[in-house]
Amino acid sequence: MTFFLQNVVNALQWGSFYGLIALGYSMVYSILMLFNFAHGDIFMTGSYIGVGVATGLVALARTGALVLPNWIILVLTILISMFLTALLGIAVERVAYRPLREAPRASAAITGLMVGIILETGNLILLGAQRVKFPSLIEPASYEVAGVFVTNKKILIVGLSLALMLLLHLFVKRTKWGMAMRAMAFDYAVVPLQGVPLNRVTVLTFAIGSALAAVAGIFFGIAYPVLDPNMGILFGWKAFVAAILGGRGSILGACLAGFLLGFIEVFVATIFPSTLRDLIAYSLILLILVFRPHGFFGEAYSAQLRL
Amino acid sequence: MKRFLIVVVGSCFFWSAALAADVIKIGIDASMTGDKSKVGEGTRYAAQLWLEDIQKAGGLAVGGKKVPVQLAIEDSESKAESAVKAATKLITEDGVLFIVGPQASVEAVPAGEVANNLATPLISPWSTNPNATLNRPFVFRACFLDPFQGPVVAGFVSKHYKFKKAAVLYDVASDYPKGLAENFKAAWEKKNGPGSVVAYESFTTNDKDFSSQLTKVIRSGADFLFTPQYYAEVPLIVQQAHELGFKKPIVGSDSWGSAELTKLCGKDCNGLMFSTHYAAAGAKGKTKEFIDRYNAKYGYVPDDVAALTWDALGLVQTAIQNCGKLSGNIKADRKCVRDGMSRIKQFDGITGKMNFSKGNDPEKCAVIVKISDKGEFEFFDSICPEGPAKT
Numbered sequence: 001m002t003f004f005l006q007n008v009v010n011a012l013q014w015g016s017f018y019g020l021i022a023l024g025y026s027m028v029y030s031i032l033m034l035f036n037f038a039h040g041d042i043f044m045t046g047s048y049i050g051v052g053v054a055t056g057l058v059a060l061a062r063t064g065a066l067v068l069p070n071w072i073i074l075v076l077t078i079l080i081s082m083f084l085t086a087l088l089g090i091a092v093e094r095v096a097y098r099p100l101r102e103a104p105r106a107s108a109a110i111t112g113l114m115v116g117i118i119l120e121t122g123n124l125i126l127l128g129a130q131r132v133k134f135p136s137l138i139e140p141a142s143y144e145v146a147g148v149f150v151t152n153k154k155i156l157i158v159g160l161s162l163a164l165m166l167l168l169h170l171f172v173k174r175t176k177w178g179m180a181m182r183a184m185a186f187d188y189a190v191v192p193l194q195g196v197p198l199n200r201v202t203v204l205t206f207a208i209g210s211a212l213a214a215v216a217g218i219f220f221g222i223a224y225p226v227l228d229p230n231m232g233i234l235f236g237w238k239a240f241v242a243a244i245l246g247g248r249g250s251i252l253g254a255c256l257a258g259f260l261l262g263f264i265e266v267f268v269a270t271i272f273p274s275t276l277r278d279l280i281a282y283s284l285i286l287l288i289l290v291f292r293p294h295g296f297f298g299e300a301y302s303a304q305l306r307l
Numbered sequence: 308m309k310r311f312l313i314v315v316v317g318s319c320f321f322w323s324a325a326l327a328a329d330v331i332k333i334g335i336d337a338s339m340t341g342d343k344s345k346v347g348e349g350t351r352y353a354a355q356l357w358l359e360d361i362q363k364a365g366g367l368a369v370g371g372k373k374v375p376v377q378l379a380i381e382d383s384e385s386k387a388e389s390a391v392k393a394a395t396k397l398i399t400e401d402g403v404l405f406i407v408g409p410q411a412s413v414e415a416v417p418a419g420e421v422a423n424n425l426a427t428p429l430i431s432p433w434s435t436n437p438n439a440t441l442n443r444p445f446v447f448r449a450c451f452l453d454p455f456q457g458p459v460v461a462g463f464v465s466k467h468y469k470f471k472k473a474a475v476l477y478d479v480a481s482d483y484p485k486g487l488a489e490n491f492k493a494a495w496e497k498k499n500g501p502g503s504v505v506a507y508e509s510f511t512t513n514d515k516d517f518s519s520q521l522t523k524v525i526r527s528g529a530d531f532l533f534t535p536q537y538y539a540e541v542p543l544i545v546q547q548a549h550e551l552g553f554k555k556p557i558v559g560s561d562s563w564g565s566a567e568l569t570k571l572c573g574k575d576c577n578g579l580m581f582s583t584h585y586a587a588a589g590a591k592g593k594t595k596e597f598i599d600r601y602n603a604k605y606g607y608v609p610d611d612v613a614a615l616t617w618d619a620l621g622l623v624q625t626a627i628q629n630c631g632k633l634s635g636n637i638k639a640d641r642k643c644v645r646d647g648m649s650r651i652k653q654f655d656g657i658t659g660k661m662n663f664s665k666g667n668d669p670e671k672c673a674v675i676v677k678i679s680d681k682g683e684f685e686f687f688d689s690i691c692p693e694g695p696a697k698t
Contacts, residue, residue, distance in 0.1 A: 003522065003526050006522050006551070007518075007519060007522055010516075010518035010519055010522065013516075013518075014516050014518070124340060128344070129339065129340035129341060129344035130344050130345055130348075130567065131342070131539050131567065131571055133570065133571050133573075136573070140550065142549075142550055142552065144552065149550065149551050149552040151550045153550075220515075224515040224516065224543055225542070225543075225546070225571075226515075226539055226540075226542055226543055226571050228342060228539070230513070231513075231515070234513055265519075266518065266519045267519075269519040269520060270519045270522070270523065273509070274508050274509050274510055274519065274520050274523075275479045275509045275510075275511070277510075277511075278511070
């Protein structure tokens with residue numbers, strides 16, 4: 001039983017990352033029918049921005065100019081990185097996707113991949129190839145509850161991830177901008193004719209998605225403090241799977257699918273030889289998609305798909 | 308006209324080959340970028356130090372003549388396919404006499420194949436996987452083999468800790484960890500009986516989360532964990548194990564021995580031990596001389612890759628001198644240098660004495676290193692093969 005619970009705890013942390021990144025994929029896909037394949041690398045860049053901001057703040061606190069306890073540094077790091085990464089997301093949309101809005105969707109998908117490669121290699125050129133260590137802002141503490149080990153990092157990561165997902169859900173369901181997003185997801189061509197500003201909604205979507213990716217990046221740095229420029233690729237693919245599995249246009253679906261992916265990966269590795277993890281995990285997901293091709297919460301989309 | 312062109316082009320080749328005798332080109336195939344970039348950096352720095360010595364001496368003395376030496380450096384990007392590409396380019400375009408590298412087995416095994424097929428001698432300073440040199444007369448190495456290292460670790464742990472139950476965590480998609488994990492398992496089970504490796508867990512390259520594997524390791528009740536991984540993965544494995552409440556020793560292999568390890572791992576890795584090629588802290592004689600020179604020039608203590616590269620270049624130098632005379636025909640020269648290499652029986656390097664009596668792989672001693680509280684790699688124990696290589 002403790003073994004099972006320990007794995008549940010592990011899976012919750014792992015699923016949080018997939019969930020947070022999948023949200024960005026899912027939102028852009030819902031509204032623009034566009035797979036933002038650069039999203040995994042925006043997550044990576046967000047993590048590196050987090051390293052930069054945190055290192056700067058730690059250095060500032062050392063000089064004694066400002067009294068900054070570690071938790072304030074952490075909060076500031078998250079907020080500043082969210083802001084900067086959101087700007088990056090907006091810039092990517094402006095430069096790479098907006099000029100291609102009328103082009104076939106395949107062109108936009110390819111452009112996304114290229115933007116991803118530019119971010120990876122740009123990072124390589126800028127920072128060199130060695131691994132970067134994420135500064136430790138949280139003094140690690142481990143609690144044992146009935147044989148299950150929980151760290152303060154895990155609690156923070158899972159808790160804040162869930163809170164952010166809930167906030168986003170409320171934003172989309174309760175606010176006017178959220179309503180505009182949902183309307184746009186419903187019909188991308190007609191809704192702008194009713195006076196909904198297409199460009200502003202798009203910018204907002206990219207900003208929110210990228211900011212969430214930045215949070216995921218910082219959490220990732222806290223949990224797995226060795227960063228490399230290629231870490232976003234695999235995460236991008238898997239979060240993309242989660243976004244599809246969750247169903248188009250569903251915040252709840254993307255989060256749930258992210259956690260489901262985390263659980264499947266962890267438990268497959270627990271039950272079967274760990275070598276077969278991805279093979280079995282993704283065969284399972286394939287099977288789910290055979291029976292639910294639109295994912296868990298996706299509505300069947302009747303209009304012609306443009307991808 | 309066509310024939311004329313062929314003659315012109317052909318004579319160009321001829322002339323360039325003839326000119327090549329005026330300079331010796333040594334190819335360096337190492338991972339300057341990617342997840343093993345620190346390995347490539349150590350390789351390059353050691354090679355540049357060696358080149359400095361050669362240049363100071365006015366060239367490499369071959370057959371009574373001093374020939375200038377050039378390095379051709381190619382990036383293997385820490386990937387097998389790029390290592391092969393780099394080796395091919397060094398051989399066919401740069402016309403190198405000898406290739407040093409690649410370092411990691413995952414790159415050295417396929418690159419060695421190319422070098423052997425194209426009849427160009429290659430020496431991998433750091434690749435411990437047997438397949439790198441197996442049935443390849445043109446491929447050499449400067450380090451011991453995994454079938455030796457596996458039993459070394461198994462023997463050391465049984466002797467020092469008197470443990471009975473082992474757990475292994477390794478990357479199944481990489482030649483070196485996979486080979487070493489298998490060798491360790493075989494050696495451990497030979498000592499402690501079948502079933503004494505109570506957890507044998509794996510993951511694939513680029514994985515970051517090992518929590519499910521480590522949870523299984525903890526449940527298995529193993530006395531310690533052996534993880535033959537590279538320095539970028541070790542900190543994640545060690546930290547996650549500690550977070551999951553694993554307080555038993557974690558033991559590693561020579562891939563741990565990078566200057567980056569303690570930087571990335573912090574105090575989590577202090578007190579852990581691994582088997583390797585040499586211990587920098589407390590070194591003496593020419594080993595210390597090399598360490599001091601390297602440290603003065605590049606600002607950090609060289610890791611085992613740099614020391615082994617230095618020895619590999621010493622071997623290359625001896626092989627060229629054994630050949631005696633370079634004709635300028637690159638193909639014949641490569642063959643001649645290869646034969647010169649196989650005439651080396653004993654070599655006294657900075658990583659210990661090497662005995663090449665059994666072919667292209669040296670027999671030499673392994674060192675057990677302990678990571679001190681200051682994060683330095685301290686000598687703990689030395690384990691030698693039985694036979695003539697004893698020092």
